[in-house]
Amino acid sequence: MNNEEQHNELREKLLKLPRAKAREGFENELLRRINLLDTGSAKSPVTKSSFWESLFGRRSLVWSVPATSVVVLAIVFVGVYFAFYKSYDKQNTPENRPSANQQSSVESLKINPLSQENAKNDIPGKDIANDLEIGKTPKVDRKSDMEKGLNETFISPFPKPVVSPSKVNVIDSRKESTIYEKADEIGKTGKSVRSADEVESSINKGFIKEEKQTEESTRIKETEKKLSSPLLKDVEKGKKGNDDKAVDKVESKEKADTNNQADVKKKEESKKKDDSKKKDKAKKSEEAKKKESLEKLKEEIKEK
Amino acid sequence: MPEYRKYTDEELILKFQNDDVEAFNEIVFRYKNKVVNFLYRYTGDRDEAEDLAQDTFIKVFRSKHLYKEIAKFSTWFYTIAVNTAKTNAKKKSRMSTISISDFDPENEKDFDLKDTNQTPEDNANAGIENYYIQQAINSLEEDFRKIIILRDIEDLDYEEIVKITGLPMGTVKSRINRGREKLKKLLIDIYPYKES
Numbered sequence: 237m238n239n240e241e242q243h244n245e246l247r248e249k250l251l252k253l254p255r256a257k258a259r260e261g262f263e264n265e266l267l268r269r270i271n272l273l274d275t276g277s278a279k280s281p282v283t284k285s286s287f288w289e290s291l292f293g294r295r296s297l298v299w300s301v302p303a304t305s306v307v308v309l310a311i312v313f314v315g316v317y318f319a320f321y322k323s324y325d326k327q328n329t330p331e332n333r334p335s336a337n338q339q340s341s342v343e344s345l346k347i348n349p350l351s352q353e354n355a356k357n358d359i360p361g362k363d364i365a366n367d368l369e370i371g372k373t374p375k376v377d378r379k380s381d382m383e384k385g386l387n388e389t390f391i392s393p394f395p396k397p398v399v400s401p402s403k404v405n406v407i408d409s410r411k412e413s414t415i416y417e418k419a420d421e422i423g424k425t426g427k428s429v430r431s432a433d434e435v436e437s438s439i440n441k442g443f444i445k446e447e448k449q450t451e452e453s454t455r456i457k458e459t460e461k462k463l464s465s466p467l468l469k470d471v472e473k474g475k476k477g478n479d480d481k482a483v484d485k486v487e488s489k490e491k492a493d494t495n496n497q498a499d500v501k502k503k504e505e506s507k508k509k510d511d512s513k514k515k516d517k518a519k520k521s522e523e524a525k526k527k528e529s530l531e532k533l534k535e536e537i538k539e540k
Numbered sequence: 541m542p543e544y545r546k547y548t549d550e551e552l553i554l555k556f557q558n559d560d561v562e563a564f565n566e567i568v569f570r571y572k573n574k575v576v577n578f579l580y581r582y583t584g585d586r587d588e589a590e591d592l593a594q595d596t597f598i599k600v601f602r603s604k605h606l607y608k609e610i611a612k613f614s615t616w617f618y619t620i621a622v623n624t625a626k627t628n629a630k631k632k633s634r635m636s637t638i639s640i641s642d643f644d645p646e647n648e649k650d651f652d653l654k655d656t657n658q659t660p661e662d663n664a665n666a667g668i669e670n671y672y673i674q675q676a677i678n679s680l681e682e683d684f685r686k687i688i689i690l691r692d693i694e695d696l697d698y699e700e701i702v703k704i705t706g707l708p709m710g711t712v713k714s715r716i717n718r719g720r721e722k723l724k725k726l727l728i729d730i731y732p733y734k735e736s
Contacts, residue, residue, distance in 0.1 A: 243720040250692040256580040258572040266594050
């Protein structure tokens with residue numbers, strides 16, 4: 237027997253059950269709910285906010301703006317600080333630090349203000365000199381300051397540049413100091429004045445004199461380069477307010493150096509001229525001798 | 541509106557897919573009583589059935605583009621109604637039980653109180669017979685109840701029920717048979733059936 241036929245009676249009963257109907261306001265209620273959904277979906281459109289909007293857009297995260305700015309500033313400050321700290325460390329490496337013996341020489345340099353000036357000239361980066369400005373002599377504005385000289389009690393507010401003592405030749409600096417002193421005298425008289433010791437040494441040791449001259453000429457060139465270099469100018473500008481005396485002193489030395497250099501060149505030229513004259517005379521005498529000998533030979537031949 | 545009466549369900553939903561709202565109104569007119577009746581028999585609660593019917597229509601409205609002509613519209617519509625009823629039943633089952641043991645830790649017994657909204661007053665308009673039949677249907681398991689309602693109350697054919705439930709034909713037939721047997725047993729005291 238079929239399943240449908242078995243439960244036919246039950247099925248009829250179930251089919252005859254009264255059918256529930258929707259209420260009268262069913263459609264209106266449905267429309268109201270659909271409209272609510274539409275307005276709800278229209279009110280909340282899905283918009284993609286940018287990273288910065290999501291970070292700072294919320295009112296609850298307003299405090300994050302100053303907080304992040306402070307953090308960024310702190311990071312920048314720390315970065316800059318460590319960069320300077322590293323550069324300072326490079327200058328103070330154990331290789332550059334003076335040994336016990338060298339320290340004594342540095343102390344002696346500190347006592348001598350002129351040698352200290354030399355040490356100031358040994359600023360790193362001096363090689364980056366502007367070649368166009370080489371040969372120009374700096375102007376001396378204040379002669380009174382130049383005459384005063386360095387005051388030992390003067391303390392510069394700016395930190396002195398760290399000088400590696402190995403680079404400073406104490407003997408050379410002292411030699412230069414004597415030259416600068418003489419240069420002042422040359423500037424006044426127009427003649428080169430030498431001490432008795434130097435004259436003796438120049439007589440006895442001619443080759444030493446030549447060496448000194450070459451050293452002096454190279455040192456003069458270096459000082460010119462240093463003064464013409466923009467880096468040094470900046471450094472000097474920074475110090476100008478408080479360190480005018482030292483600058484004037486340097487300028488006077490440079491003048492003396494230039495005068496010295498001119499004298500040396502003149503001497504060299506005169507020597508060369510003398511040598512050439514002597515050579516010419518010797519040649520002429522030799523030629524005359526040759527002519528005489530030739531004439532003698534010709535006469536002897538004729539006589540024979 | 542009357543001009544839309546001539547269209548089939550499938551034609552109406554296609555028109556609605558092309559933003560013809562009048563077609564949707566016609567669908568609501570045609571199916572509102574069917575779906576309310578189905579859901580009333582499924583839930584046993586008239587108000588709940590109305591709410592669920594509205595939810596079903598809203599789902600149709602929002603997901604109209606998901607319908608494809610490979611199936612009948614009534615199948616697609618009842619599938620939505622059945623799923624809506626199922627999810628509602630799950631929600632109800634979560635909310636209808638209150639565990640007293642949480643409040644009385646010394647007593648290890650669980651006193652689960654079933655929250656039944658069914659009162660005789662609610663069904664005052666229905667006859668006694670219908671009331672007990674409905675009670676018997678409600679006491680059936682969900683798998684049997686759904687299929688019995690679709691087959692014996694909504695009068696859908698087997699193939700449609702197969703499509704709505706997603707079950708094989710054999711399973712549908714066996715469940716219909718077993719569901720009827722169970723219903724008979726429940727109603728035997730009221731309706732003495734004659735065994736053939």
